[in-house]
Amino acid sequence: MADIKHDSLRYARKHVRFGWWTLLIFLTLGLVLEILHGFKLRMYLDVSSETRRLMWTLAHAHGALLSLVHILFGLCLRAMPELGTANLSLASSSLVGASLLLPGGFFLGGIVFYSGDPGLGIALVPVGAAMLGIGVYVMSRATAGLRMTQESGDRKQKK
């Protein structure tokens, strides 16, 4: 139990740290996009750049939201160390991978693109999405265990 708690806290620190730093990066990206809007830069706002605008907006949104997921992940581990029964190593690396590949794929897809189709970087997105799915699945299983654990504890107390 002590090892599980130790692991949980170690991953919690890692993901809270990772989450805040990536949040800073992706909010900065948002600021850059605002500047592109503000100065009406054609490489971003032209009708012919619609795909780029969409891709970079998606990169910003996914990156920022995934940063929050990391922070939340860390806070959950800290608040509920028993979540450490899950394969934290797999969940952690999946979430980190998703945070790199999802927004990264969108961003790269907007650098060079083909009319309505994003560039080849977009191929990273489904891989990132799969990693996010794995991470979420692993933690979902862990939270299911947590619920049952709590229920069985409650029953014991009543007896």
Added chain:
Amino acid sequence: MTVVTESSDQRLRGAPIVAVLLASAALGLAAVTNYPATTTEVDVANRPIQLPEDGFVSSLACKACHPAEYETWYGSFHRTMTQVATTATVLASFDNVTVPDVPGQPMQLERRGDEFWAEFDDPGWEGSERSRPRITRQVVMITGSHHQQIYWYATGHDRGLNVLPGVFLLDDQRWVSRSAVVLHPPDQSVAMFNGHWNAICIACHTTSPKTKFDTPFRAEPFDRQSVDTTTAEFGIACEACHGPGGEHVQVNRNPIRRYLSYLRDGSDSTIVQPALLDPQRSSQVCGQCHSVWEFYGPEDERVANAEGFPYRPGDELTDTRFVAQPMPNLNDATIQEFVEHDPEFVRGSFWGDGMVRVTGREYNGLIDSPCFRDATDPEQTLSCFSCHTMHKTADDPRPIDAWAETHQVSSTRDGDDACLQCHEATASDLGAHTNHPVDSTGSRCYNCHMPYTSYGLLKAARSHTISSPSVAETVDVNRPNACNLCHLDKTLAWTGDALNEWYGIPLRALDEDESSVAASLLWILRGDAGLRALTAWHLGWEPAQGASGTSWMVPHLAELMNDPYEAVRYIAYRSLRSLPGYQGFDYDYLAAQPERVDRVLPVLQAWRASTLSRQRREPELLVETDGTLRADLMRRLFDLRDNRRLFLRE
């Protein structure tokens, strides 16, 4: 710590299975679903409908993957060539408007909710004029959105349309009669018939049209014909130039195919890319409409009527259409056959030497240009795409509407660069070639080699036959030459001397008038109505005003403002308003002659009394040194006017 129970774990194992099933279902759906026809109007009964078939899918199918191309096309006048009449597309007021300037009784317009209705004299009445009945019809479709709007009403018989007697001029925000917007003999009505749009206009104002008359147009009374006109899309849409897109849409739903195509060279055999065709074939894509063409025979017309036009972008145009080009084939049996059937066939569209003289037929001009006709290297062959872009390019800084307004000329091709991309030697010393200051309008390639010698839409337009100015073209075929279209105050002799000195062009024998009277004044006094219209327009053209001065122009514009042809009067009035001091001058080019004279006479008198009349006392401008007009000479020249009836078929 309690171990998770087996039963709850089993329940939760279902979640990923559900997720995988959902994803599989989405993929499966994408694989089997056919792209639906996006524009169907089968419930509409009183007008032609948009019905994409035969592989056509409409522009909406193109939008998703080609948003930038769609957006620039959407902002073009090609799209709005034909539109359904709605509150968004009708640009004229219909709110209880009375239009007096139409034949017969005034036309009465009204709105009924979102519908547009008009009451007017029945154009199809064949009885006496006195008993011509009034009819009330719903306006259902529109042609144009740039200079004017022509409105089409539902005849009440099948999908047949006919045209309102009034046209709305957008610049002037004014209703005028249909005859007042085309250059045609003043005593001749502009005939239009029930079903005219269905049979004639549809060919070039829509995408993949099918006229679908059960018997040839006007072979029998309209009411006895069945008319089930359809088209893939109104206006000139994506598939007019790229061909039917059904297969392209279908196969490119596969992302692997798309990306393999991008990684190769982006080409795709399932769609035609006009810019990648050779210069001849790519220009024919435009030439399918921008040319004077006819069917080879009744059988071709019958097939087009029933099954649609067989030409597809990338095909050889002349396989299915006869492109009339009198310059090389004036004595061709086919041309002669058309002339026999329609004596004005050539004169209404071409100058005497076969150069096209009306707008909208630029392909005829292109194929007679040496840069196209004589070129051997495809890389250095003139084509429509040498100057025009059908989609505004990403490096074009202009807004879409500005790009559309300039006839979709590329931002890098609206100056000398268009020519100098091939004529590099000229670029190195432009002044030596033009003999004009390099930064002047006289050194602009277009002004000398593509002068405004075509007419249409109440203005002059650039010739699309690349040519060099000569006095001979004016003397032999009465086409104004580029030099005198700018130097309006100079004689043909002056031009001949300059061309002889600069370029060694042999001097041309000229008569006394050609040697002593400014060419523009000869065109005004002796020329046909088309020549007068072009001259009137050039009197208002800023470069010509700069080169020729304007003080002498007023009496001659005043003369043109009393021309028998309405179009000439309209253009002359616009040019007069461009002169200093006349911006606010009010005049109605459609008023009766006495009223027009009453308006114009004071202008003439005021000019005579002003200092303007004393600035250019030059005999070649028909002003004596004492300031009086050379009335006898003007009268004599006027008696020599080419008064042959002229209907320019723009």
